[in-house]
Amino acid sequence: MAARVRPLLAVAAVLLLLCCCCCCYGGAAADAVAESCDAIRDFVDVSFCASRLRSVPGAAAADRHGHLLMAADLAAASGASARDAAAAMARGAEGPGGGGGPAARDALEACGILYGAASVPALRLLRGYAAARSWGAARALLPLTGQAGIGCDAALAGAGSAAAAAGMAGANREFDQLSTMATALLNKVS
DSSP, rough: OOHHHHHHHHHHHHHHEEEEEIIISSSOOOOHHHHHHHTTTTTHHHHHHHHHHHHHTTTGGOOOHHHHHHHHHHHHHHHHHHHHHHHHHHHHHSSSSSSSSHHHHHHHHHHHHHHIIIIIHHHHHHHHHHHOOOOHHHHTTTTHHHHHEEEHHHHHHTTHHHHHHHHHHHHHHHHHHHHHHHHHHHHHOO
């Protein structure tokens, strides 16, 4: 009987060991995206952060530094899209049904300049410095990275064109959230 019990005990011990290893090390893997977004919850909506990062291939396996690089790429792409939208709206601002006249056109051109000459290039540079872990250089760009959305909203409010402001509101908000994500992740990583 003892000869039968020992192999059974050995099998039970192996199963117990496997069960413990799976539960502790391989069972529920940590969600890196959720952890990165939770770390910046004071600055960015966690569900927005997670949905945007998860839209990037490789985000699930990336660390917080990788998520910073992804957020900078997302913000730069959003800013480039907003720049293009502002330029298109500016071209049509004075035409029939354009809604706004010269003041709206000027405000939309200002939006395009803010995105195209300040925030988008600054985000691209920030991303390069962050990739190289050159934190001082990356931080030096922070005053420029988020200004386009805020400045565009201000320019449009001053122009008095509700149509132009409404046309850019979504793009400005998306950009503000993404640039804030990149900034907050930079602050957590560096």
